[in-house]
Amino acid sequence: xxxxxxxxxxxxxxxxxxxxxxxxxxxxxxxxxxxxxxxxxxxxxxxxxxxxxxxxxxxxxxxxxxxxxxxxxxxxxxxxxxxxxxxxxxxxxxxxxxxxxxxxxxxxxx
Amino acid sequence: xxxxxxxxxxxxxxxxxxxxxxxxxxxxxxxxxxxxxxxxxxxxxxxxxxxxxxxxxxxxxxxxxxxxxxxxxxxxxxxxxxxxxxxxxxxxxxxxxxxxxxxxxxxxxxxx
Numbered sequence: 670x671x672x673x674x675x676x677x678x679x680x681x682x683x684x685x686x687x688x689x690x691x692x693x694x695x696x697x698x699x700x701x702x703x704x705x706x707x708x709x710x711x712x713x714x715x716x717x718x719x720x721x722x723x724x725x726x727x728x729x730x731x732x733x734x735x736x737x738x739x740x741x742x743x744x745x746x747x748x749x750x751x752x753x754x755x756x757x758x759x760x761x762x763x764x765x766x767x768x769x770x771x772x773x774x775x776x777x778x779x
Numbered sequence: 780x781x782x783x784x785x786x787x788x789x790x791x792x793x794x795x796x797x798x799x800x801x802x803x804x805x806x807x808x809x810x811x812x813x814x815x816x817x818x819x820x821x822x823x824x825x826x827x828x829x830x831x832x833x834x835x836x837x838x839x840x841x842x843x844x845x846x847x848x849x850x851x852x853x854x855x856x857x858x859x860x861x862x863x864x865x866x867x868x869x870x871x872x873x874x875x876x877x878x879x880x881x882x883x884x885x886x887x888x889x890x891x
Binding site: 702704709710711712713714717757759765766767768769770771772 | 783810812814819820821822823824827829837838869871879880881882883884885
């Protein structure tokens, strides 16, 4: 399967701390995306990084991509209780099929 | 602008029954997707469509059929439900290649 793998599976931090989660995948990709899922809800797109990009920022989010290691990381700075959610990476194989990882469950303690 | 909506939100089926899940989007997106989400498995692609009248198989298509007769609607059918199809089903749409997906709220299906 092309499915990515997130690491760690679960992460618990204090409010204000930074949270880092990683994603590894198996084959060459066109782009990699990160999504957030609050409990019982649909996924919400956070950020997309293309295969020719190495780093991208969006507000408190910073994503890096290392295609030589087939890995990506998502950094959330100055975390808030509202950031508590599951985070998934998604890779696209042919531009129209997406493969999601198993997710990192983030808990931010107020 | 409702985005992506799914009907129904919850359903309980008995083994062997059939049902259709409806996904509708009002963003004029070409691409639409059906995923299932099981505990510890992440999302897995069932079927997808790259435009009206087209469908294609994803990672786990067995036991499901789909139709995209209208651009805004993508239907997922279960002809003979099995307990292994107990899951949360998500629909998503996307406006083009290398774009972001917009997800519906999900349908929680239990097959007994």
